[in-house]
Amino acid sequence: xxxxxxxxxxxxxxxxxxxxxxxxxxxxxxxxxxxxxxxxxxxxxxxxxxxxxxxxxxxxxxxxxxxxxxxxxxxxxxxxxxxxxxxxxxxxxxxxxxxxxxxxxxxxxxxxxxxxxxxxxxxxxxxxxxxxxxxxxxxxxxxxxxxxxxxxxxxxxxxxxxxxxxxxxxxxx
Numbered sequence: 001x002x003x004x005x006x007x008x009x010x011x012x013x014x015x016x017x018x019x020x021x022x023x024x025x026x027x028x029x030x031x032x033x034x035x036x037x038x039x040x041x042x043x044x045x046x047x048x049x050x051x052x053x054x055x056x057x058x059x060x061x062x063x064x065x066x067x068x069x070x071x072x073x074x075x076x077x078x079x080x081x082x083x084x085x086x087x088x089x090x091x092x093x094x095x096x097x098x099x100x101x102x103x104x105x106x107x108x109x110x111x112x113x114x115x116x117x118x119x120x121x122x123x124x125x126x127x128x129x130x131x132x133x134x135x136x137x138x139x140x141x142x143x144x145x146x147x148x149x150x151x152x153x154x155x156x157x158x159x160x161x162x163x164x165x166x167x168x169x170x171x172x173x
Contacts, residue, residue, distance in 0.1 A: 132162070
């Protein structure tokens, strides 16, 4: 008796949830396309690329200085005193630590690059997000996916693509 009641409830739930899923309206958007058309996003990308280039150049200088010191050490280690060897090895290790610290400070998970990217892109992303929300509400969509994000859409009918409407709302073309 319990299994019949349970089975009835299970299939009823499955049936009614199937009905509600049949009425869902889904759209998708390609945020990369939209962001590529927004001048503020392009300016932010140029600024970030400039910072990356500068920071990478500084890293390259630091690594070159370490390489010179390491090569000098390798050439002269046979004629050095033990005290000099220890001092140079310590200096090389310190340079290596400085390089790693600089790399983490600039490019790490909470580094300056991440913070600057957040600072420059947040207003643009909010603008796009608000436009997507407005179009989704106007079209009475239940879900909107981003085709350029990590969620992959293997197939989608073009009629569900709201990218053009979001771009119209943002006055992009």
